[in-house]
Amino acid sequence: MKIAIIGTGNMGGAIAAGLAKGKIVESGNMICTARTQKTLDKIRSMDPEIAVTTDNVMAVKEADVVILAVKPWLMENVIAGFREYVDISRQIFVSVAAGITLEELSTWIWPIQPSCVSVFRAIPNTAAAVLASMTFIASANADAEQIKLVTDIFDEMGSTMYVEERLIPAGTALASCGIAFAMRYIRAASEGGVEIGFRPDEARKIVEYTVKGAAELLLASDGHPEAEIDKVTTAGGITIKGLNEMEHEGFTSAVIKGLKACI
Numbered sequence: 272m273k274i275a276i277i278g279t280g281n282m283g284g285a286i287a288a289g290l291a292k293g294k295i296v297e298s299g300n301m302i303c304t305a306r307t308q309k310t311l312d313k314i315r316s317m318d319p320e321i322a323v324t325t326d327n328v329m330a331v332k333e334a335d336v337v338i339l340a341v342k343p344w345l346m347e348n349v350i351a352g353f354r355e356y357v358d359i360s361r362q363i364f365v366s367v368a369a370g371i372t373l374e375e376l377s378t379w380i381w382p383i384q385p386s387c388v389s390v391f392r393a394i395p396n397t398a399a400a401v402l403a404s405m406t407f408i409a410s411a412n413a414d415a416e417q418i419k420l421v422t423d424i425f426d427e428m429g430s431t432m433y434v435e436e437r438l439i440p441a442g443t444a445l446a447s448c449g450i451a452f453a454m455r456y457i458r459a460a461s462e463g464g465v466e467i468g469f470r471p472d473e474a475r476k477i478v479e480y481t482v483k484g485a486a487e488l489l490l491a492s493d494g495h496p497e498a499e500i501d502k503v504t505t506a507g508g509i510t511i512k513g514l515n516e517m518e519h520e521g522f523t524s525a526v527i528k529g530l531k532a533c534i
């Protein structure tokens with residue numbers, strides 16, 4: 272199987288890095304494109320076996336799976352540039368672009384008969400580069416085997432959830448924008464850590480491992496955050512004082528409002 276990644280910037284590059292570390296496709300069977308050679312040089316320095324080109328047509332012609340990772344407003348034109356070389360009988364197309372619907376994709380790829388082209392939306396986050404993405408997948412005109420293939424590809428980069436297309440915007444807010452929210456907590460806690468006595472590098476490391484530990488505890492036990500919180504909040508103790516102070520400042524409400532603003 273050959274995979275082309277059209278647009279290898281932040282997200283396409285993270286996917287390339289994730290796939291290169293995984294087992295589903297050999298680096299030699301990947302071809303990445305970008306607008307500039309500078310971006311392609313970065314891909315080559317990450318893994319010299321990955322083929323790179325600024326020629327989207329060449330990349331698409333060779334591929335079984337085409338991952339489209341250009342900015343949403345460029346997508347229609349980029350597709351138009353390679354459309355006449357598409358072979359819908361064997362190729363599947365996976366867009367990671369926010370806001371581009373399956374209907375738009377299939378119409379841009381195969382305007383004569385959009386319902387004959389297998390299209391996917393996959394919304395990963397940038398943790399794909401370290402195989403820790405949370406990726407939402409939706410599809411149209413795809414059979415069970417194709418859905419398994421795309422799920423397997425993104426499973427290599429972390430976790431996946433196959434959803435109806437209507438849930439993609441909510442998934443984007445929670446996981447793609449969500450990674451920035453988690454980073455902002457890490458920054459805020461690190462700054463607090465400096466104020467209470469640690470060097471900035473120490474404070475950041477402490478917070479990063481604390482957040483990683485919290486997520487791993489919940490993933491390992493399938494537990495509820497509040498149950499884990501109960502384990503560390505002694506009656507009249509310092510943890511509950513800290514938590515309540517954060518809530519007085521609107522912590523939970525701020526997070527929910529931020530998520531809703533993303534949709």
Ligand SMILES: NC(=O)c1ccc[n+]([C@@H]2O[C@H](COP(=O)([O-])OP(=O)(O)OC[C@H]3O[C@@H](n4cnc5c(N)ncnc54)[C@H](OP(=O)(O)O)[C@@H]3O)[C@@H](O)[C@H]2O)c1
Binds near residue numbers: 277342343345394447
């Ligand atoms: N970043 C995220 O967290 C995230 C999460 C989920 C989904 N997405 C989606 O991922 C897509 C890419 O976002 P991004 O943040 O990765 O943007 P980005 O860093 O700007 O990457 C876009 C890439 O597209 C390349 N490109 C531009 N025109 C091209 C063309 N005609 N042919 C081939 N490649 C071309 C650019 O090449 P040059 O570098 O040479 O200019 C660049 O490498 C977007 O649709 C976005 O909605 C992003």
